[in-house]
Amino acid sequence: MAEDFDLIWQGLRATRWDPPAPAAKDKARRRTYVAALEQAEQLMRAAGRVGPASSPLLLFYGLSQAGRAIAAAAGELTGPDWLLDGHGIKATPGALRSPGLAEITTVTDAPGRKGSFARLSELLESPLWPEGERDPVRLELVWDCIPECRDLALSEDPVARRTTLQIEPEMYSRMDQNPIVPTPLWPLPDWVMDAEDGHAALAEYLSVFVLGERAAQPYLLASEGGPPDFERHVGGWGEITVNWELPPGAPGGEAGKLAYLESFTRGYCGGRYLFPAITGRGQTMHPLMAWWAVLFVLSMLARYEPARWGAHIAVDSSPHAVTLERILGRAREVVPQVVAETLQEVGG
Incomplete structure (x- = not known):
């Protein structure tokens, strides 16, 4: 897998001298595309040198920077629309202190906002669940939108799960x-x-x-x-x-x-x-946004609730510790490929 990881990043690096047309034709977009991809690679490579206590932070912010490169390369985002501002997704109040992982809930910005998650979700025709307009979404639902999570359940009810x-x-x-x-x-x-x-x-x-x-x-x-x-x-x-x-x-x-x-x-x-339609509106999760939502929650736990996160990754007492180790390891290997495929999708 390390060889595949390096090859994927080599392919992404090779696009920096000749970015997708929307970034190639605009100096500001090109600068963002090049710098954001470099930061994404450095952060994700760094995630492989630390343990699960800190790796969610590096993985999420690596993906977030890759998202800025995707926005810069997207021909559908015209004028200033390619500029992203903020996360565009947040945990509901008190959710990070939930005793279980599966029940942690998030809400998103509304359509038309510049937050990264909202803007990219609209670009990729992936659902949003704005606060006050839609019910919050539980982590277990977006977790099961990642193919690698099929055998790594957070939910204790197998009949309720819907995996890709x-x-x-x-x-x-x-x-x-x-x-x-x-x-x-x-x-x-x-x-x-x-x-x-x-x-x-x-x-x-x-x-x-x-x-x-x-x-x-x-x-x-x-x-x-x-x-x-x-x-x-x-x-x-x-x-x-x-x-x-x-x-x-x-x-x-x-x-x-x-x-x-x-x-x-x-x-x-x-x-x-x-992919499942998690909000019941006939719109399925894009894989980039499924990884985004999962890594966002895990990174927020690690950043703002470090003791709770430490309890979740304690292999001698947590039922999810090895599951989390495995999915964080897979994120480092798979997310760069998802980024590469998404760049082809929006820049072609």
Whole structure:
């Protein structure tokens, strides 16, 4: 992983002499792009030299600086809109003193504000939950929007969890003009596969995901008329092949089907995923913003409640200590790749 980490940063460094067009054409944006990426790299590299007591601070502020580079590279942000001011997300009053991690809640700035989280969320079509307008969002919900957290639960209720689902990108590339697009979908939890009514359990599980443009259930199963044909894998998780139906008038063929699937999935580390819609408004978390929200909460705990954070990472007394160590380690490895993919998304 260290080699991958270095290669990703080499790729990001290589963009600094020739930034995405919006940053390349404007001197102020270019200066911010170059300086912010340098700071992001230094902070994330430094996170690998300290333990979990301090690494959330370095990881979050590294991501925050990378966010300034993303804003500078985004062609959709015109005029002064690329300039960010403040976090754009905050913990609700008293939330950091919650005895549990899963229950810590956050609120965000409203749309149109210059806070980093709000401005980038709007840019990436990711949800906001402004104070006074929407319910605060619990850490466990954004935590489960990170694919690496699938086996690192904060919640004690497995039935309530909704984790990201991956689709198989190679399957639909071989399809012809048929309007059906079969794709394996995984990982599904065992309670869905063990349910007496598998169809009802699958529909309930998928109810918080955006599933395309065609009706409430834009897919068919090969097992229509019988129980779902789940395939169980090691560890209790499973998959099922879902036959997506193209909307009327949508182009077929490889390009058309790829475009349709990309319209309701998100790219993540080279794969395609369904992300939960955590606010119930049909807008899914962008992976960059999911990492942002999680690292923000962990960094605020470490900064403002160091004794509580120390208790959470105490391996001899905390049930979450090793989980936190693992996700902080994965953040250092994965977040730079998410940043690189997001730069391609907004600067292309």
